[in-house]
Amino acid sequence: MxxxxxxxxxxxxxxxxxxxxxxxxxxxxxxxxxxxxxxxDWPNHPITLIVPFSAGGSLDGTTRLLAQKLGERLKQQVIVENVSGGGGEVGFIKTIQARPDGYTFLVAGDSPLNPAAPQGGPYYRHDVFKELQPVVLVNTAPMVLVAHPSLPANNLGELVALARKQPGKLTYATSGIGTLPHLATEMLKQQAQIHMVHIPYRGGSQIATDVAGHQVDLAMLIAASAAPFVQSKSLKPIAVTGAHRLPLMPDVPAAAETPGFKGFEVVSWAGIYAPAKTPPAIADRLAREVDAVMKTADVRDKLALQGAVAGGGTPAAFSAFVQQDRARINKVLQGISLKE
Structure with a gap:
């Protein structure tokens, strides 16, 4: 009781x-x-887009175009801030240390996410999916495999046949060991089971000239860099690495069109990230605005002239894209040596 x-x-x-x-x-x-x-009320004051490299590069130019168009849509100033250093890591750190209030974002390409990149893949020293929040894909940029005009192969199928007849005889140049052009060519080699000799350069400025001078047989180049040489017939295009043909080179087939290369796609890309804990509603809103910008004919045409393809989509779609790209790179790394 x-x-x-x-x-x-x-x-x-x-x-x-x-x-x-x-x-x-x-x-x-x-x-x-x-x-x-x-x-x-977002946005009620200026938004900052951090570019983790110096002004003047292709990523900087694309970001400035995007900032202008976003500013017009949002009726708010969008500032581009170049924070270079550490192969992209300085800008990355500044972003993750920013307040997650929806006013600071990072615009980054694929190279710092590449664990084999010459700068050591600085983002791999961090957990991108914990310290950053993927927001939206900005653009992709396929590469093009080019050859000296005298090479007796006019497409990827003929190149594979030639390489099998002459194993280890053909040479190909890229902008360096572990760079995306190197990995893309290695993926082609793995898929075709052929052997070609890699000639790594320190940067890509001299490569096209050397292939045109027949010091090297082939090269994997960014489409915009290759275009003037292809148009002047100094270089012969073999295939582009995107899923589809490029408006910049409409007559050049995608690698995926060749038997044995179904689904092949390796592209450089850029996207927007937010600091972790940024409100999902703001990330969703920014993704919708970027998606709308990327659907405009003006932006699509300007990117096409650079050999790029407009992005867009949702945060979930971009997150899945980044994870798939990582998996693709890790798979090719298992089959090659980075000590050349």
Missing amino acids: DTDLQVLRRRLLRGLVPALAFGLGLASGPAAHAQAQAQA
Whole structure:
């Protein structure tokens, strides 16, 4: 049988729990309302897009075009800030240290995410999916495999046949060991089961000239870099590495069109990331705005002139894209040596 003291204690507890809940609700209510209001009002001051490299490169140019178009749509200034150093890591760190309030974003390409890249893949020293939040794909940029005009192969099928007849005789140049052009060519070699000799350069400025001068048989180049040489017939295009043909080179087949290369696709790309804990509603909104910008004919045409393809989509789609790209790179790394 309960004592009077036990009965009194139960009554006090029954009254205390609702009171605590009510008090907590009063405390959290204004904060939650303020956060919701901030998201609804976004953006109410300038947005910063951090480019982790110096001004003047292709990523910088694309970001400035995007910033202009986003600013027009959002009725708010969008600032491009170049934060170079450490192969992209300095800009990465500045982004993850920024307040996750939807006003600081990183625009980054694929190279810092590449664990085999010459700069050591600085993002691989961090967990991108914990410290950053993928928002949206900005663009992709396929490469093109080119050859000296005298090479007796006019397409990928003929090149494979030639390489099988002359194993180890053909040479190909790229911008360096572990770079995306190197990995893309290695993927072609693995898929075709052929052997060609890699000639790594320190950067890509001299490669096209050397292939045109027949110091090297082949090269994997960014399409925009190869285009003038292809148009002047100094280089012969063999195949592009994207899933489809490029408007910049409509007569050059995609590698995937060749029997034995179904599904082949290796592209350079760029996307937008937010600091972790950025409100999903803001990330979704920015993705929708970027998607709309990328669907405009003006932007698509300007990117096409650079050999690039406009992106867009959702945060979930971009996250899946990055993970698939990582898996593709890791797979090819298992079959090659980076010590050449």
